[in-house]
Amino acid sequence: MTTRWVVSVTLACSMAAAMTGCKSWWSKKPTGTAGGGSDILPTGTESTQGDLKPRGDEFNGTNNVVAxxxxxxxxxxxxxxxxxxERAKAEKVAEFLKANASDVVVCEGNCDERGSxxxxxxxxxRRGLAVRAYxxxxxxxxxxxxTKSYGKERPKDTGxxxxxxxxxxxxxxxxxxx
Amino acid sequence: MNATRLFASILTLALVSAALAQEDIRVRKATAAKTTLDLAGLTGPAGGASTVFRRTLESDLVRSGWFTFTRPGAYSVFGSYGESGGNVSAQCQVFGASRSAALLNKTYGQTAAEARRMAHQVADDIIMAVKNFKGIAAGRIAVLGTRTGSKELYVCDADGGGLRQLTADRSISLAPRWSPDGTRIAYTSFRRGYPDLYLIDLRTNNRTCIANYPGINMAGGFSPSGQDLLMVLSKDGNPEVYVKNLAGGRLTRLTNTPHAGEASPTWSPDGSQVAYVSDLAGPGSPQIYVMGLSGSGRRVTSRGRENVSPNWGPNGWIAYASRRGGLYAICMVNPQSQEDREVTAGDASYEDPCWASDGRHIVCTRQDGQTKRLYMLDTMGDPPLCLTPDSGGWSSPAWCAQ
Structure with a gap:
């Protein structure tokens, strides 16, 4: 069911792209924004200052992400x-990492909706770092x-x-x- | 009289005059009667850009909090405005009671589409002519909104008009901070999967990643000179406050609290101190601290278990959000005198305060149920004003005077 849905969406999108001749339909600017500004990013250049320590982006995107x-x-x-x-949960992750020596884990810290x-x-x-230390x-x-913090941006339960x-x-x- | 006693007397004198100056402000606040302004002498046709100009100007003057319109008034505005050939123009004079010399005499012109912006300029010029300080009508606000389904960065005028979407990252955007000259906005985005810190140059729309260390990369405030940016980074193992020189790239760590987390650093108006959030007092109790550019922090909030989101205003007061029962209130504390007062009335939850450049108004998020809108608060007692539509999930406003 899910696969079929994805396929049909992809098909519809390819058709839409073919019909409009739009190179990248997914990056089309949202329409109807107040003010009608023509300068929704990204329209300028993108760069990174040279003095940054790499974080390990080699693990980003190309590898298999398992959540x-x-x-x-x-x-x-x-x-x-x-x-x-709660320690036993982290211990299971440690066992897994010992058995899968080339895998990397991201500890994603989350909070409830209270607070800024x-x-x-x-x-x-700090929660991600605490688990990392353990x-x-x-x-x-x-x-x-x-570690990666999502703050209160990604609640598991939206209640x-x-x-x-x-x-x-x-x-x-x-x-x-x- | 020896040197010590001389110094003591000077100090006493300074303290007395400081106290007097403060007393003076209280007296003015207690009698914050509005200045009467007669707008009847400013005339123009109805319709199109002319009406937009007139309505925006009147709204701006009311929003400033300093005026009521009467005939006659202590001050009078004369002149005319109109639209022709796709342009809107105005000619404007302001006179005091004596009518002797014009306090303002200026001609304005813009394309018709910029009628609102022209009105903002005229409003601020009238405020300058009558009150002798800069108004906030021409200010702008950077704000986060969720109406596309993702938290993106938007910009609008001081009255909420002219709203436009700035980013289309389709991820999570956080913590916008505006450079003092209005040319750049720093913000955090997950657009590449991790919370990295970017700088958008509004003149070119170029975006530069300025911090993508392991962990969080969050912007604090720009220094008054615009040359340094406060940040919260966790690259050294714990969230701490840093300052980065944007031209040279030098990064300096300001806090060292292995058992606490910091957030939301903001500069004092003279750039010599930093206020920030830390939960040093205990887990579950974030409080506001103030420090110099070296040394340790001094706690400035005493009431309440949770005090967050400090923003140091041009008037020397730090606005912050304080948890009171189940709601957040906007409060302001003077770090020198420790005087602390609540600005909001407890009718809803108010968060994310940011001072407007007049040191009188505070822009913030107001939450009723799950509706989040931007509001402009008046610390001198006028009722709060809503700036955004009901839907759109507006939060985290950042003020720009330009």
Missing amino acids: GQFDAVLFAFDGATVEDA AEYNMSLGE LMSLGIDANRIQ HTEAAWRVNRRVDFVVLKN
Whole structure:
């Protein structure tokens, strides 16, 4: 079902692209924005300042990304330490990484909706870093553990209850197969 | 009189005059009666760009908070405006009660499509002529919106008009900060999968990635000179505040708190200090701290478990969002005197405060249920004004005076 849907969308898109002659239909500017500005990005050039340390973008895009293989580590309200009861989840990830020596894991830190977007980016990152430190204590090489904070931008449960908040304060594990 | 006593007397004098100056402000605030303005002498036809100009000008003057319109008024505006050949023009004079010399006498012209912008200029010139300081009508706001389904960056005028979408990243955009001269916006985007920090040059629409270290790369404020940008980076193992010189690229770390996270750094108006959020006081209790460009932070918020989103205004006060019960309130604290007051009325949740350049108004997010809109607050008591449509999920405004 899902595959068929993707195929038909792709077909429809190819047809639309062929009909309009638009080279990249997906990057078309949204229409109907107030003010009718013609300068929606990107229209200028794109560059990166030369003095940056590489993050490991070699793992980006080209490799096989596996999400949802492991249970998320949950956190207390505004907490950023891995609680005893949650450690077993990280230990499973460590076992997996030991058995799959070329794989890399991204610890994706998330928060509940309370608090500023910016503070939650820092809090989510601290959660990811706490899990990273725990994985390192289990013998996993630091170079194989990335962190990424989504702050409060990606709730797993979009509700506004204590129960929703509880599952949203989490670190998800995403494996980058190399 | 020895040197110490002389110094002590000078200090006492300085303190007394500072206290007097502050008292003066309170007196003015307590009697913040509006200046009466007679607009009847400014005439023009109805319809098209002329009407847009007239309505925008009147709205701007009301929004400034300083005027009511009466006939006669303490000040009078004379002149005319009109539209011809796709252009709109105005000729405008302002007189005080004596009618002796014009406080403003200026001619304006724009394409008809720019009638709103021309009105903003006229409004600010009238405010300058009458009140002798720069108005905010010609200011602009960078804001995040979600109406396309992704959180993108938008720009609008100070009154919410002229809204246009700036990015089409189709990911998550966060924490826009505007350079003081209005030419650049720094923001964080997940457009390449990770929260990296970009600088958009609005003159060319060129975008430069200025921080893509491992971990988070979030913008804090630009320095008053526009040459340095505060950042929150976690590249050294924990979220900390850094400052980056944008021309030379030199990066300097300002905080060192291995057991706490920092966020939202903002410069003092003179560029000598930085206010920021830290949960140093304990997990679950982010508070506002102030530090010099070296040394450690001094906590400036005392009330409430959660105080976030500091923005240091041109008047020396730090606006911030404080959790009060289930809602957020916008508050302002004077880091020198520790005086602290609540600006919002508790009728809804208000977050993300950012001072307008007049030091009187604060633009912020107001949330009712799941509706997020931009509001302009008045710290001198006029009611809050909505700037955006109901739908669109507007948040994180950043003010630009230009």
